[in-house]
Structures are given as structure tokens and as C-alpha cells.
Amino acid sequence: MIPVCRLEDLPKGESARVGTIPPIAVFHTDDGDLYAIDDTCSHQDASLSEGWLEGCLVECPLHAASFDLRTGRPTCLPARRPVRTHRVTVDDGFVHVHLAAEENAVEQTAVRHNGVRHNAVEQNAVEQDNAA
């Protein structure tokens, strides 16, 4: 579990980059959801946290590849491979990323049941914070 920042320091429409190896990008969408994906575009060396966030999609700042934050899958060229997604939680107003690798057992179950990985933050936490 990697601490990222206080939720209030990551307003809607913004992103944060976590300097892990490999780095992680955390996004707070305009709808209030939090997502985390690998920060480096699967096409070429560019930071997705610097990308253009629109809905649940982020567009790479270098070659305009677009990724679905919910699945990590590219939605257009030039990217052809997905980026990993990671689960995000908010605990006491602090945003945490749970690395996909650390959650292997949990992930596998989730994938088997749902077909896609769920990495959106628990809605309660976000709503609470938005209300605050």
C-alpha cells in the first residue's frame, strides 16, 4: 500500500505521479472517481500523469494514445498494449494505491468474477470527502 497524498491535494480533474519503480499515475476524475494506472505509456516513454484527462480516459501527452482508466486498455493507437491498473482507497482523507502485484491473490479472484479489474475507490470515501 503506497501513500500518495491527501485527497484535498488532488482536486477533481487532477493527477498525481508516484515515483515508484515503475511509476504510478493517480487520477481524480471530474465525476469524483479515483483511478491508478502505470504512469509510463505502453507505447513510448511518456508520463500519463501529464496526460489529458477526459471522463475515464487519459490521453498520452506525447502521441495521443488514449487509455481507459478503469481497465488500463488502450482505446486508440498508437498504443496497443494495456497499462496495469491499481486499486485506490481513501483512508482518513489520505489516498493510497495498492499495487497490482501485491494484490495478486485478490486481483485474480476479482478478474475471474468480473472480467475486469476494479480499481475505482470505494464511493463512500469519495462522497464523504466531497461533502466535507
Add this chain to the structure above:
Amino acid sequence: MRTVTVVGASLAGLYAARELRAQGFDGRLVIVGDETHGPYDRPPLSKDYLTGRAGEEGLALTDAEERAELDAEWLLGVRAGGLDARGRTVVLGDGRTVCTDGVVVATGASARTLGGGRRTGVHTLRTLDDARALRAELTGGERRVVIVGGGFVGAETASSCAALGHTVTVVESAPLPLVPQLGAEMAAVCAALHRRNGVALVTGASVAALHGTTAVTSVELTDGRTLPADVVVVGIGATPNTAWLAGSPLALNDGVLCDDGCATALPQVVAVGDVARVGGTRAEHWTAATRQPRAAVTNLLAGHTVADARSVPYFWSDQYGVRLQFTGRRREGDTVRVTEGEVADGAPGEDGFLARYERDGRTTAVLTANRPRSFMRARRELAREIHGVPA
């Protein structure tokens, strides 16, 4: 159309093939490429591939799964030798012919050379084979590298060579490199990156002669200086590959002349990428090669121009840890204003910068250094202003 032949198996050719299938062409698709390699991405060749940060596996633009979907006949390692008067037969360099109903010309461009005989140690950097050969020379201990040409390929190669610990000199014939692309003011800012990173920049001089009997030993300049050299990289631009079209009805003038929709003088022939002069402009840009094919294929399948292939120019360059991004069409006389970050001591400041090129109070182009997010916003604004659509 029952058969479409894409001549050129690089970025623009592959994108054209994809577009053909995406737009419903289900006939025979032939892709001709003069290199033996399948489509690969060239921009990393002067950067991460040269420094060894990235290998060849990351360069491939397509994979077996996609190739199966494309269902194309790949004729690789064979050059196109000619196009008949009606544009219905592509003659290959080995004498074979491909009868076709439509042609996409995507033969790209070739690196210009200095001429004057072959010597080992002298390289161009355009193809994967070029990059392999250069990379091999740069791994055997410290070398004295002379880069001829201070354009983007030259600057990126210089940056990579410096990162590998070599002694690097860039020779530029103009008073300053990159002036046509960036204008004098910003060209000076980018040129400062060389010196800041320990790379010598010699301007206003070109190559008078290369010395050395079998291997290059030095570069003699027109200003009388002689630079000792173990490795010479020639980055003096590229020439569009149109020789095979000589004698065809296509109009050639530094590229295949096309209308705004990539349509040529023959209705069933379109041209895309570095070889195409679209609406008067031949843009040797990665982005143009990926964008033109959509409109070009639409127009090819329609038999006349219904879609415009032009977009706001965009290019980028990575040098010395600085990511430069440029979009728009600047003209001589535009004023330049740094509106974010700063230029410090004539070079990009620590936090980079965003510079606007302006004319009559309107932004014509934007250049950023290490400001990808600001660049994206500015690029969208500019595209909306020019075309009414986001980039």
C-alpha cells in the same frame, strides 16, 4: 476495388493498411517494403535505442495478432521499381509485378549523404540497420564523434552520444541550427542545450572533406578547421523516395504532389507520409504519417477527394533530458513570448518553459520544454482556433 497495394511498410504504410480495413476494404491488400523488417517506429532510433535504454522488441509497430487481422500479403525486402502509366501495375525491383486497382504511395524518404566514397565510421541514422551499425560503434569505449547537421536527428544523436560518454562535436552549416523549424530566438535557446551538456557546436561551417583511407579519421571543414573523428554521423535531412515514380503520371517536386486530401494526379493513387507533399507542404513528421492515412484512404475508396488530410503540425524532440514539443505554423516575423516557466542564461530553465509565437495578437504556434501538460492544453486551443476541432 479488388486489390489495393500499399507501397511502403513503415509508419504511414501500416496506418494506411489499417485504415483500409477499418474503412471496410475487404479485398486483396498487398504491402511492399524495401526493408526486410516489418513496420517499426523510427523516433526511438536516435534516442533510447541508441543509448541502449530500449531494445528492438519495443520498436515493432504491429504484432502477429494484428497482422492476421489485416490479412495482407507482405512483400518485404523488395523495392518498388515503377508504376505504369495508368497506375494499375506496380513493378518491383526484382522484376515481379503487382496488378492493382488502387495504390497508396508511402515510400518515405532516405537520409541524405555526403558522398565522396565509403569509409567505415561514417553513418546516417534513418533505418533500423543504420541504428544497429551506429549503436555497435558506440559501445566500444570512448569515441570522438562528429555529427554533421544540427537538426533534430543530429541534436538527438549528439545528446545520446554524450550520454554514452563520447566526445561530441556538432557541425551546422547555418549560423544556428533549427532556425527554419523554431525561428532564430528559440533556435538559440535549443542550441544552448548542446553547450550546456558538454557538446561542442560549430556553426557556419560545412564539411569540405572526410579524411581516412578505409576508416574515417577526421572531418575537414570549410572554415579550414579539421576535427579528429572516429565516428561521423551525417544528419543533413532526407530526400523523398520518388525515383521509382519517374515516368509515371504522378507530379513530382520534392515529393509526390497531392491535393489537401492526399490525392495525386491519378484518381486511384494517393500518397501519405514523408513522401507526400500534401496541399503544398511535405511534413516529415511522425504525426502527419499517422494522420494522413485516414483521409487518404477515404479519398482513395471514394475515387475523389472528400476528406481533408491536413492537421495542425506537431513534432517533438528529446534531447539532453529536455522534451521539446512544437505545434502550429510559425512564420517569419512572428513574435515570441515565454508565458510559462523561463529561459535562463539563454537555455531552458529548470522547470522548462512554454513559448507562444504570435502574430496580430493571435497565437500561431507553441513550443514547450518539459511542459507536457501545458503543451497539451495549448495544442488543443490552437487546433480549435485553426480548425474548430481539438488536435
